[in-house]
Amino acid sequence: MPLLLKGSCRCNAVRFEVESHTPAPFMLCYCSICRKQQGGGGFAINLGADNETLNIRGKRNLGVYRAEIEDDEHPQCEVSSGERNFCRKCGSALWLYDPTWPELVHPFASAIDNDLPIPPSRVHLMLKYKANWVEPVVGKGDKTFDVYPEESIADWHKRTGMWVE
Numbered sequence: 001m002p003l004l005l006k007g008s009c010r011c012n013a014v015r016f017e018v019e020s021h022t023p024a025p026f027m028l029c030y031c032s033i034c035r036k037q038q039g040g041g042g043f044a045i046n047l048g049a050d051n052e053t054l055n056i057r058g059k060r061n062l063g064v065y066r067a068e069i070e071d072d073e074h075p076q077c078e079v080s081s082g083e084r085n086f087c088r089k090c091g092s093a094l095w096l097y098d099p100t101w102p103e104l105v106h107p108f109a110s111a112i113d114n115d116l117p118i119p120p121s122r123v124h125l126m127l128k129y130k131a132n133w134v135e136p137v138v139g140k141g142d143k144t145f146d147v148y149p150e151e152s153i154a155d156w157h158k159r160t161g162m163w164v165e
């Protein structure tokens, strides 16, 4: 059975549930969008879940932010296809949905209320874009990337034995 993630914003105007085979909070993204929208410690943690199982209460309170990106990887300013969903009442960032990969949704670990499996190691990505004051805590077995890792969230879970059947 996949793990049922139960999430909410801080003010409870939005609550959601979604099933996940890949619930380990191992992927720390230091990009400026994650940091500014959600990651006050310098990064946000994205989980993977099955979009078709996403059940939302309080949908009318959702806002969607699509970031404009202009950096070394995107020399021309582009509007991200990623839809960052947040609560319009309290500002909590909730999940990212990208229609490019419609079967997936990426809840932020910070929005989840139930316990999550502890990852055996972590992946630090987009370090090229981290704030200068952020000193990543890189543990034994952790991997670090300037931009994106090649391994997907699903492949990481399968390799490390963390996949929830």
Ligand SMILES: [Zn+2]
Pocket (backbone or CB within 6 Å): 009, 010, 011, 012, 013, 014, 087, 088, 089, 090, 091, 092
């Ligand atoms: Zn709220």
